[in-house]
């Protein structure tokens with residue numbers, strides 16, 4: 001099957017302006033493609049650039065060299081060349097992103113946080129409510145918490161709200177950055193099931209998982225990132 005995400009010879013580093021503008025290379029001429037129904041798992045030591053790579057695909061950073069393309073709405077989009085409005089549109093329908101952190105907004109209930117992406121896509125109130133309840137139940141969020149703001153929830157509870165929100169709607173592409181970092185084994189298993197269900201419907205995943213068991217369970221392919229920067233110039237030559 002042909003690709004839905006294509007990364008071609010991208011390079012990315014960070015310039016540390018507060019430290020004399022020293023440039024730390026992170027990704028060097030990296031290329032790969034991901035097709036629908038694939039789960040590409042990024043493997044590599046901390047600092048190798050795994051999260052940076054996901055953020056590049058999500059349109060968070062300027063791309064220094066190379067190109068990131070996503071197929072969306074029958075077009076090939078050059079992510080680095082999109083306006084901020086186009087990036088927002090791509091994120092609404094085309095590319096989902098779930099990290100281990102939930103952006104909590106005071107006074108907005110857990111149920112509303114999960115329903116929001118469905119509402120934004122025009123899903124009916126009744127269908128949104130049902131889907132949100134199903135996800136919260138599957139992720140073992142006690143019903144007494146559903147109408148409370150996640151502000152005071154534990155880290156693991158907030159993470160599960162974030163997962164429920166991320167999986168509330170179908171995205172052709174999903175980027176996962178350690179979504180199971182502070183989950184117990186049963187909830188981690190539920191996340192693996194959610195990934196598998198979406199994959200069967202056609203989602204292409206690019207994911208980072210700290211847990212080797214999860215990587216084994218969900219990966220259809222792996223991509224190993226080597227640490228290139230770290231301020232150790234000999235390794236960058």
Ligand SMILES: Nc1ncnc2c1ncn2[C@@H]1O[C@H](COP(=O)(O)OP(=O)(O)O)[C@@H](O)[C@H]1O
Nearest residue numbers: 014026045046047048049050051052053229230
């Ligand atoms: N916004 C940033 N500014 C400066 N350096 C950064 C920034 N984001 C990441 N880095 C650096 O880039 C390298 C890769 O980070 P990251 O992509 O988070 O690695 P990983 O997810 O593989 O652990 C690290 O050395 C990190 O310190």
Ligand SMILES: [Mg+2]
Nearest residue numbers: 050051052208
């Ligand atoms: Mg990371």
